Amino acid sequence: MIYKDSDVHFNISSQIKRSVSANIQFSTQDINTAKLTFSLTKDGVPLPISQATHGKLFMRFADGSKFYVNTEVQDALGGVIFYVLTSDQVTHYGTVQAELYVNYDNGQKLSVHKFSFEIDRALVDQDIAPVAEYYVDDFESLKAVIQEMADDAEQVLAELQKKFENLDNIETKEGAQEKADAAEAGAKAYTDEHAAKTDNPHKVTKSQVGLSNVDNVKQASKTDFDGHVADTANPHAVTKAQVGLSNVDNVKQASKTEFDTHNSDNTRHITASERTKWNAGQLFKLTEDSGDRNLIPDGTDLLTLPSGLYYAVSNKIINSPDPNAVEWFHYDVSTNNARKTIVVTATANPKRWFGTIHTDGSFKGWHRFITEDDFLKKTFVETYDFDNSSFTATEGIVTKIKFGAARADDQSEYDQTKSEVTLKNSGLYLIRIYISATAIPANSDISLICYVNDAHYQTISYWYPSRTTQTEVAILQQKFSSGDKVTFHIFPKVTGSTPSSVNVKSAFLTMSQIR
The missing domain is CATH 2.60.40.3350 (Immunoglobulin-like)
Structure with a gap:
């Protein structure tokens, strides 16, 4: 990455x-x-x-x-x-x-x-x-965010209540209708009185039709009227039917209390931000309606799935990272045009892999995540015991090297009685053997050998001691498989000198898994 x-x-x-x-x-x-x-x-x-x-x-x-x-x-x-x-x-x-x-x-x-x-x-x-956005993953943080949102809502409600505090004093629709009827009657009487005077057209004064307080009276256009209706800064008389209270008997001008009750009805209303959120909501389904993952049909090629959250038995689908596993796996697929990322999680024996498909359609293979647990489970064996690691190796005979008690054995893989390590993990290992010998025959030719499952596997070192008392350190880096039984041996070859055997005073082993 x-x-x-x-x-x-x-x-x-x-x-x-x-x-x-x-x-x-x-x-x-x-x-x-x-x-x-x-x-x-x-x-x-x-x-x-x-x-x-x-x-x-x-x-x-x-x-x-x-x-x-x-x-x-x-x-x-x-x-x-x-x-x-x-x-x-x-x-x-x-x-x-x-x-x-x-x-x-x-x-x-x-x-x-x-x-x-x-x-x-x-x-x-x-x-x-x-x-x-707000994202929290524990209850206390969620409670704090909800409290903050509640405080904002209370502030908005207080502002609305201030705007409508004079709502009860607004003239009712019935009162306005009475004044309009009186104005119409006055205008009609004046028109009837002068209807016969066709030679002298008249104009009606505002006082004659009950509109003496209105300056420059003229017919309002539809645009003017629509603008006036939408003027929320200038409250209007509102009936119960207009605010959703038509089922109330004896309908009359709604009071401020009734209006406030309706205004706070969150079932009927949504905010502008909520409307924007709904309109912009994602339309592609990533899960079942219940929120559960989608079951992958048997025989489906995992690499062909669209974005979504899925589950299946690993050996029932094609291209699963562990095709032999008979257990439920979770599959998380995300796509971006031709590119795709797939994350796979085993549920019974928790392991996780990821794989990618590039723009050209090529699959880049599965890669397993290594966890802290994996790291701590690597093999490390160290023996260091002066008192229990001495032995004698006879000329011409392959003799198992005797190691004493373990100073470290993280996975309990070492058997002291057999001087044998049975590996629990496959991987690459680094081995270091320390041999301190006395009474070494002159002209000795000594081999240090690694055995796996009681068979010769690798010669670690060819040792030609120059003195009768000497120390040899041999190092091997080699791959092993889980279940391998690893032992180490010494093979002294001499030219008939006396003594004809090698006395090993102490032998130590360090075996650590590199990866």
């Missing part, structure tokens, strides 16, 4: 620490490549995080979006953790305020440091405005 990586060093102590600018700048086009790496130290040494449940990272973006996420361990022994910003998070450009925490299995928590970094808006994204 290619990342735009940033290495931030934090020392954990109780001294006063100001929030620091991490001198980091990502771009809104750094899709799945913006990586924050934290190297943590305490008292001058790497912070131990092998027993940490997880690291936590809280980020507040410039547009108010908040994310509280888990980090991942990069180097448990070196105190290094990291987090890769998601494709959604990098769209929130501006200054990001953040704080890092570490939580341990025993309930202890550490606040590491506050810091900030920048996300620059790429030119291609200049016309895109991200919508504020």
Whole structure:
């Protein structure tokens, strides 16, 4: 994977620490490549995080979006953790305020440091405005976000109540109708009185038709009328039917209390942001309607699936990373045009793989994730016992090298009575044998040999001692398979000198799995 990586060093102590600018700048086009790496130290040494449940990272973006996420361990022994910003998070450009925490299995928590970094808006994204988001993964954080949203809603409601505080004093529709009827009657009487005077046209004054308080009266156009109706800053008389209260007996002008009750009905109304969110909602189904994963039909080629969350028995589908496994696997597929990423998780014996398909349609193969558990389960055997590792090797006879008690045996693979290591893991191993011998015959020609499953496997060293008392160190790097029984042997060849055997004072073995 290619990342735009940033290495931030934090020392954990109780001294006063100001929030620091991490001198980091990502771009809104750094899709799945913006990586924050934290190297943590305490008292001058790497912070131990092998027993940490997880690291936590809280980020507040410039547009108010908040994310509280888990980090991942990069180097448990070196105190290094990291987090890769998601494709959604990098769209929130501006200054990001953040704080890092570490939580341990025993309930202890550490606040590491506050810091900030920048996300620059790429030119291609200049016309895109991200919508504020909130992401939390525990109850306390969720409660805080809901409380903040509730406070905002109360403020909006208070503003609405202030706008409509004079609603009860607005003239009712019946009152307005009575005045209109009176004006119409006055106008009709005046018209009837002068209807016969065709030689002297008249104009009607505003006072004669009951409109003496209106200046420059003229017919309102439909545009004027529509603009007046939409004027929410100038409250209008509203009937119960107009606000959804038509089932109330003796309909009359709605009171402010009735209006407020209707206005707060969240079942009937949605906000502008909710409407935008619904209209922009994703239409492609990634799961079943219940939220469960989609079952893959037997015989389906995993590489042909569209984006979605799936499950199947591994040996029932084509191109699964473990085709012989008879257990349920989860398959997460994401596509981008012709490119595709597939993440596979075994559920009964937790292992995880990922594979990619490039733009040209070529599959890049399966790659397994190595966990901290995998790392700790590597073979390491070390014997170091002066009192129980001496023996005699006779000339011309292949003799098994005797090793004493183990000083380290991480996987319980060493049998001292047989001086034999039965490997639990396949892989590449580095072997170091230390032989200290006395009474070595002159002109000796000595071979040190590795046996696997009681058969000659590899000669490690050809030893030609120049003195009667000497030490030999032999090193072998070799691949072995799980279940191999590994032993080591000495074969002294001499030219008839006396003594005709080699007395080994002590023998030590170190066997470590490299990968």
